[in-house]
Amino acid sequence: MNSYGNLFRISTFGESHGPAIGVIIDGCPAGLAIDEHFIQSELDRRKPGQSKITTQRKEDDTFKILSGVFEGKSTGTPIAIVIENQDQRSKDYSHIQNTFRPSHADYTYEAKYGNRDYRGGGRSSARETAARVAAGAIAKLLLKQFGVDISAFVSQVGEIKAGHYTQLDLTKTEDNIVRCPDPATAEKMIALIDEVRLSRDTIGGVVTCVIKNTPVGLGEPVFDKLHAELGKAMLSINAVKGFEYGSGFEGIKLRGSQHNDEFYNEGGKIRTKTNHSGGVQGGISNGENIYFNVAFKPVATIMQDQQSVDKDGNEATVSGKGRHDPCVVPRAVPIVEAMAALVLADFLLRAKANKV
Amino acid sequence: MNSYGNLFRISTFGESHGPAIGVIIDGCPAGLAIDEHFIQSELDRRKPGQSKITTQRKEDDTFKILSGVFEGKSTGTPIAIVIENQDQRSKDYSHIQNTFRPSHADYTYEAKYGNRDYRGGGRSSARETAARVAAGAIAKLLLKQFGVDISAFVSQVGEIKAGHYTQLDLTKTEDNIVRCPDPATAEKMIALIDEVRLSRDTIGGVVTCVIKNTPVGLGEPVFDKLHAELGKAMLSINAVKGFEYGSGFEGIKLRGSQHNDEFYNEGGKIRTKTNHSGGVQGGISNGENIYFNVAFKPVATIMQDQQSVDKDGNEATVSGKGRHDPCVVPRAVPIVEAMAALVLADFLLRAKANKV
């Protein structure tokens, strides 16, 4: 359904052109200081209109907490957050009331539900991810208490790739509008996105996420492996087509003798010499850095005419309208971080019941 | 925990060297004919010792149904299946009682639980997947009633790749021991695995899965997207490092205008001209073929000495022992199919409640 997580559990609601979107966070432990400025700063990283390479739609994405926080701290009861929708140009969407946009969810929602809020994609709009970012911000606040640090960045746009995360200074991610910590590569990415935008087209990319200082022992066998939940969480983000962690798809070419991560003792702490495992072994965190890649397809909305059909099966042309992103990855960075935080916060709480 | 699925839900149990492993299937609709020969044939595709390129361990993997089936049909009550463990050479594992095998789950289980059944990896052993295959066989029987067809095959071993599934005759998958439907490529794969085996090493690969005739409308927004659950299901299989569907990681290089799948009307049925979407749009099946790739790392157990540490943090050498697979993908094919079947069966039942 529209919930995610077991003990730290979120339920989101809202359509892109309804009165509001929002989220209930159930299971946030009591006593956590809720820093509203931090939540807003996370929403600001995701919000539209933040630079020339994102959609020019303007939404402030200011939020209101309706429950679960008292005198600045969580009370253990559900935290409800609402973000009102603004600047909705619903008229931009009347053309798709009866016609299915290619590679959007219009057709599948119509087939599944019969009754569909077509304005702006309704529930299938990436606007829903603002609710995730707000909830993820609270998960991050919880994780900070345990020293866990989550940093995502853009590692690829089209064919332009940044180097391996271990060669990058992740503190520089926010220094440029594409959110790639390698300045030279960032410039090329920005130029490519701009070129794609001018040609009224879109392009895909990769967000890489690195999680440091995860406690050993998070993740549950056998279905709820840490990386399996991370994978589901990432694949649930709009436009995601793939997920790999640690050595990923490249690792299949290695021999076991090259791929295995040998253990050693570093001053009393058990560590691995290499980290092809990506910080997860047998589905459970081993204390090394967790890292993974998330592939985003080119945005489906393009400013070009496309062939399609309408509800009655007649041929129809879909013309690009509205204000959209030429490339989704710069704004996806905080979403990836938010989903990662939600997964880890949940496993952190679940791990409390592992031993007598 | 150790359960998967919502309405068609399985719970597995068992360690590789305990008395038995098994599974409870809860939520299988009543009235389904349970073909025990089919279940056995699926288990046989996964079982060890089936060819020269798999482990030489011998296990019959015969199963017994303890409940939920009456006069050959499901009754709607839980179907419990038990597979007794045989040919356990627990002594093979005494050397890892106190030492952590590199890139196995030994260390993380020890850290998480304190109390660990070290014999053969215990619960973290891929032996657990036999229970999934048995349950998946029942899911397949249910799906057959709706015409759904699931076919997986080996599409890559090391650097050797087969072509795109649309160029292959998937009925030929079982014709060779590596389970690649392209005979020429299969030969090369077999040769490579044999070479790797002789060098006492292991290698990774990719299993591709194709699902035909899926009804339109399966999958749930927003977290339980069809491909997100498929991703989680696949990533929960031992040794999996990555998942991509449709255009996957390659798709990010395309422009939106190239990537979008235009709709057309084929004799009253709404279809797409291309299928970069991989049969899923907005997380919901659109009736086109669903296809995805699953990356498996090289098996961690190698017949070589490796450096590691023991429980007390002392340096230790792990020597390869036991009988293991040089490459896991040939035996992973039925596991991938089983997990895909479990995901689809669950969504099929969930979709029954979509509309008034």
Next chain:
Amino acid sequence: MNSYGNLFRISTFGESHGPAIGVIIDGCPAGLAIDEHFIQSELDRRKPGQSKITTQRKEDDTFKILSGVFEGKSTGTPIAIVIENQDQRSKDYSHIQNTFRPSHADYTYEAKYGNRDYRGGGRSSARETAARVAAGAIAKLLLKQFGVDISAFVSQVGEIKAGHYTQLDLTKTEDNIVRCPDPATAEKMIALIDEVRLSRDTIGGVVTCVIKNTPVGLGEPVFDKLHAELGKAMLSINAVKGFEYGSGFEGIKLRGSQHNDEFYNEGGKIRTKTNHSGGVQGGISNGENIYFNVAFKPVATIMQDQQSVDKDGNEATVSGKGRHDPCVVPRAVPIVEAMAALVLADFLLRAKANKV
């Protein structure tokens, strides 16, 4: 947590003196006409200040739908409903900031969470049930499509009892302020409540609920029996101390030969001659009327001084303040109906997956 139901699932949030309370309904099938007047009329039955025997607190309990409804019908996506809090006299509660009211949740919340919104009981306030009533109204709209009819009424206040439901005309329940369909008994009940109110005290009562036209086959073995879920749902309402269905506690005195409900064929429909089973056999509805009793204790807030302790364990006196109900059952009637509707709507959807 703060969610209830499996396929028709609600999640409530909100404290009595925060900005708002509300509910997300996830899993409501698409295409259901959402009658907002009906929702409001249900809320009005529960709202405070409706008669001289209820609290004189004034709250309009007007609601706003934020999502999930488009052009008057459900879309299959989450329906979020918010009810703003009004007329909050938070100052009435400063006296209990540090002192535990007897038989309230003050002490247990403090012990469990440490951080507690003490104003008006916060999350433990019965104000939360307004969210349930709003959600229950939507469940009722769904059930109406299947002909299911749910009617609750006050059957006991203190020692004053109405007759068995089969002797009453349940269409008369709303004819008086105590919601007892037997006018003579209703008068006595009202007089008793008024007397209790004047003595600055409170009193308990029983709400009986009757469900007609339930389809045969709702309820799931073995833990989610229909009456077990009804029991949990009722016991989750504030101040409830007991639940019995069918013959209930009295039935234990009967012999099996008296208690068993013999079957007969009524014009092709299988029915029972008696209905000690209360419409449920083996946890599954049999098509006969479902009926059950719910016991409510006397309201804990009384307008008298009581001995207690404060957070530091010092003796303290709690003086009755605020505006409270002398007897909760008249306003509990719509709450009982709402919870019953939520249980039935959920089982109705779950039953769709019972057979191939």
Next chain:
Amino acid sequence: MNSYGNLFRISTFGESHGPAIGVIIDGCPAGLAIDEHFIQSELDRRKPGQSKITTQRKEDDTFKILSGVFEGKSTGTPIAIVIENQDQRSKDYSHIQNTFRPSHADYTYEAKYGNRDYRGGGRSSARETAARVAAGAIAKLLLKQFGVDISAFVSQVGEIKAGHYTQLDLTKTEDNIVRCPDPATAEKMIALIDEVRLSRDTIGGVVTCVIKNTPVGLGEPVFDKLHAELGKAMLSINAVKGFEYGSGFEGIKLRGSQHNDEFYNEGGKIRTKTNHSGGVQGGISNGENIYFNVAFKPVATIMQDQQSVDKDGNEATVSGKGRHDPCVVPRAVPIVEAMAALVLADFLLRAKANKV
């Protein structure tokens, strides 16, 4: 479905005349010493044939642990327990293959599933509760680590009642075959059951359960209140018709000023002077004794002819056959305790995530 609990979760399977019944316990923390003698002793308290007032059916109910325990301790992985069925006289049931026994689940299962294992009631048989008792024994072992003590006893048979639990010595419960700790009342109960048995009839009763030393803070607002889950757990036991805790149905007659439990400080521990709350306030344990009553109807199987209908709606006579209990409460005592233990174990684990 057939699972119960959230973090300490059981899934049961099996029909009364299939090869076996059993249970998977998922979420038992690692490191718990599993005392198999204790598990057997609990099963022995429930097993048939233990005295003249129970069924004379003979089943040893010996169990086998298939997984999750290593060297005498839980490993944190699923504990699977199987109990083989013995002494099945399936022929005793051929008469009900097509005819519905009054007040049994025959008709409702047939209507719900179409395909029904009619032998001995199949899944609806109380035999399923043996699996609960085995799992409950493990929950008890966990609870003992926290000092929690659970004692149930028979407090009523027909109209014969024992006194309030506070007047009884609960260590004497096992001293007689009816399991009533008041010897004089026990004798009367035994005489009544024997009389009922000789008249080929059955009778109902009440089991009272007392839980001492529960930690403060167990139970979750708002739906998963401690007493609501206890209620559901009890109502899920075969033949249960009612549940009340603390003052229960009698409490409704009291005034709030009589019913409220005033707090006091007992040597630094916050306690209540009275305990009408039954150890639970606002759905959360307050450290006082938890106590509740569970009403069981007269067993539906009687050794007399009864009118009924068959599958085709024709009139039919059901004659009592087989070996059955004249009164279920003596054997229900360990079942009530087991379900209570499962609820508390689950809440104990859930409470670990309440605070930062």
